[in-house]
Amino acid sequence: MDPLETYWNIKLDYVKKNLLENGFDAFVVPSRNAAKDLVMGEIIPALKPSSIAFGGSMTVVETGVYEAVKSLSGIEVIDTYDNSPPPEERIERRKRALLVDLFITGTNAVVEGGQLVNLDGMGNRVAALAFGPKSVLILCGRNKIAQDLESAFMRVKHYAAPANAMRLSRKTPCTQLSYCDDCSSPERICNVWSIIEKSAPKGRIKIILINEEMGL
Numbered sequence: 001m002d003p004l005e006t007y008w009n010i011k012l013d014y015v016k017k018n019l020l021e022n023g024f025d026a027f028v029v030p031s032r033n034a035a036k037d038l039v040m041g042e043i044i045p046a047l048k049p050s051s052i053a054f055g056g057s058m059t060v061v062e063t064g065v066y067e068a069v070k071s072l073s074g075i076e077v078i079d080t081y082d083n084s085p086p087p088e089e090r091i092e093r094r095k096r097a098l099l100v101d102l103f104i105t106g107t108n109a110v111v112e113g114g115q116l117v118n119l120d121g122m123g124n125r126v127a128a129l130a131f132g133p134k135s136v137l138i139l140c141g142r143n144k145i146a147q148d149l150e151s152a153f154m155r156v157k158h159y160a161a162p163a164n165a166m167r168l169s170r171k172t173p174c175t176q177l178s179y180c181d182d183c184s185s186p187e188r189i190c191n192v193w194s195i196i197e198k199s200a201p202k203g204r205i206k207i208i209l210i211n212e213e214m215g216l
Helices: 003-021 031-045 058-062 065-070 087-099 124-130 150-167
Strands: 026-031 051-054 076-078 102-105 109-110 113-122 135-141 192-194 203-212
Touching: 003 026, 003 203, 026 051, 031 065, 031 102, 031 203, 051 065, 051 087, 058 065, 058 135, 065 102, 076 102, 076 150, 087 124, 102 109, 102 124, 113 124, 113 150, 124 192
Parallel strands: 026 203, 051 076, 051 102, 102 135, 135 203
Antiparallel strands: 109 113, 113 192
């Protein structure tokens, strides 16, 4: 067997075990296609949500879950990824997303011990993770796994945040430096931290660990 494949199988199973112990529902899948099949074929049918919304996530888009959910009939989908409405409407959609039955998003980091670490610009995503939506579903590539909280903070501030600022064409120092300068730019995307130690209530947050590198 490929040693790298063995490594990731062991690692992902270990993280899954710790997430389960912390009250999360956790799944391990081999690919982005398998993640989409699990979401559309099992999780959404089991939850029977009447409304679904999204938090910013490249992984949700890369798995095909975003487009698949938008095509569902009989379910209200609040499309927070659509940037065509005026800013006031986009803010209103993010507020409405806090009250849906199912909120689908990614995460900046998953600590091996079974915690989630996230950093937001506006705070709508971390707000939904903590409270509001009846259920939360997180899609997470294996590259998001961090050994401990310190590693997770470093990953977010000095890799994920600068890379995302570059992706969004933000005018921030990190897009030139490639690391966080703790700036005061009005276009800063690093404003609200969240550490979720356990899912409350148990099973409210569901995490699919994908055995692929996905997102930032």
